[in-house]
Amino acid sequence: MLNAVELRHILHQNPELGFQEIKTTAMLKKYISNLAEAYEVDIKIHTPLKTGLIIEYSPLENENEYILFRADIDALPIKEETNAIFKSYNGNMHACGHDVHMAILYGLIDYVLKEKIQKNILFLFQPAEEGGGGALKIIESGIFDKFNIKRAYALHVTDEYEKGIIATTEGILFASAVEIDIEFFGKKSHIAFPQDGINAFNALRTFLDNVDRLNLNPVEPILFGIGKIKSGDVRNVIPSYAKIEGSIRSLSLEYTDKYIKKLEEILKSIKQSMGINYKITIGSRYKEVINNKKLYKDFIEKVSDDFKVIDCGYKMTGEDFGFIAEKYPSLMFWLGTRTNKRVGLHSPLFLPDDNIIEIGIKAFQKILV
Numbered sequence: 180m181l182n183a184v185e186l187r188h189i190l191h192q193n194p195e196l197g198f199q200e201i202k203t204t205a206m207l208k209k210y211i212s213n214l215a216e217a218y219e220v221d222i223k224i225h226t227p228l229k230t231g232l233i234i235e236y237s238p239l240e241n242e243n244e245y246i247l248f249r250a251d252i253d254a255l256p257i258k259e260e261t262n263a264i265f266k267s268y269n270g271n272m273h274a275c276g277h278d279v280h281m282a283i284l285y286g287l288i289d290y291v292l293k294e295k296i297q298k299n300i301l302f303l304f305q306p307a308e309e310g311g312g313g314a315l316k317i318i319e320s321g322i323f324d325k326f327n328i329k330r331a332y333a334l335h336v337t338d339e340y341e342k343g344i345i346a347t348t349e350g351i352l353f354a355s356a357v358e359i360d361i362e363f364f365g366k367k368s369h370i371a372f373p374q375d376g377i378n379a380f381n382a383l384r385t386f387l388d389n390v391d392r393l394n395l396n397p398v399e400p401i402l403f404g405i406g407k408i409k410s411g412d413v414r415n416v417i418p419s420y421a422k423i424e425g426s427i428r429s430l431s432l433e434y435t436d437k438y439i440k441k442l443e444e445i446l447k448s449i450k451q452s453m454g455i456n457y458k459i460t461i462g463s464r465y466k467e468v469i470n471n472k473k474l475y476k477d478f479i480e481k482v483s484d485d486f487k488v489i490d491c492g493y494k495m496t497g498e499d500f501g502f503i504a505e506k507y508p509s510l511m512f513w514l515g516t517r518t519n520k521r522v523g524l525h526s527p528l529f530l531p532d533d534n535i536i537e538i539g540i541k542a543f544q545k546i547l548v
């Protein structure tokens with residue numbers, strides 16, 4: 180039987196991108212089946228999608244209420260720069276701590292099966308949190324409709340807080356996050372004869388200047404973050420193509436949609452004045468994560484004796500757990516991992532200590548008390 184730390188090392192070394200978590204799914208299946216066999220406990224494993232899995236543990240046959248715990252399982256296309264002995268060499272990285280989330284959930288399963296906890300529980304190992312909205316795909320598969328899920332929980336590690344601190348809030352914890360690509364199509368020309376071309380990069384620049392000048396309500400937070408810009412091929416050719424890849428964060432999808440309309444107005448006017456064409460592509464649309472009032476209160480009561488708890492308010496990070504929180508009363512919390520200098524989530528240096536796993540398992544165990 181593998182312990183949670185050993186599993187974390189294997190998972191960390193073999194990170195896979197969203198909806199490609201084939202090996203990850205196979206490993207989780209194998210090691211969780213081993214636990215069930217060793218403790219002689221019945222579990223059912225559901226695989227409604229090609230990747231990810233749901234472990235059904237139903238010791239109470241006469242009661243149909245379930246608690247759901249969720250961990251995300253996908254990695255990011257980031258080249259790891261840590262010195263870990265279990266470092267990834269495949270060009271992807273668990274730079275958002277999903278290896279730790281999986282190990283914590285595995286550790287919780289180990290505890291539940293070993294102690295034969297008398298509660299019906301679903302453990303969801305969910306694909307594609309970083310993009311693609313795996314949570315929504317799981318919901319749409321209809322698998323949850325077979326169960327009477329009464330409450331759902333998830334955690335996310337972060338080095339924003341010191342190791343062992345729990346940070347959460349009542350209401351909105353994570354922002355809504357909408358992936359947006361904007362492409363500009365112009366016309367190439369010699370760099371010395373710009374009048375013969377339509378400069379797509381200039382259109383992009385003008386667009387961003389106008390976005391900065393938008394007159395928005397200052398009390399309604401909105402963030403248009405751009406992580407990638409592409410334009411031009413040759414030093415002395417006017418670029419005919421430019422692309423922005425970004426993510427829009429706000430406290431509600433409705434507000435983000437209104438903001439996108441404003442972006443479209445800007446694009447239309449640039450099209451008219453500069454003669455470019457444009458295309459907007461919307462990728463995943465994550466709903467904001469809203470913590471249930473009652474679950475929040477219960478959770479604080481349960482963990483306060485053993486953990487330092489901070490009310491952190493909302494963050495502009497996105498999480499597709501928001502879809503689960505929309506369907507069931509839910510509670511998500513941050514688990515601090517910082518021991519030294521903060522490097523931040525999605526950094527090639529993000530590497531929480533192994534012993535955060537034990538702390539995370541304990542936090543989840545408290546929910547089951």
Ligand SMILES: CC(=O)N[C@@H](CCC[C@H](N)C(=O)O)C(=O)O
Pocket residue numbers: 275308309310311335356357358425426427463465495496497498524
């Ligand atoms: C916790 C965290 O870092 N979540 C990601 C979620 C990604 C959402 C989507 N890919 C987007 O960028 O809109 C985040 O970036 O906040």
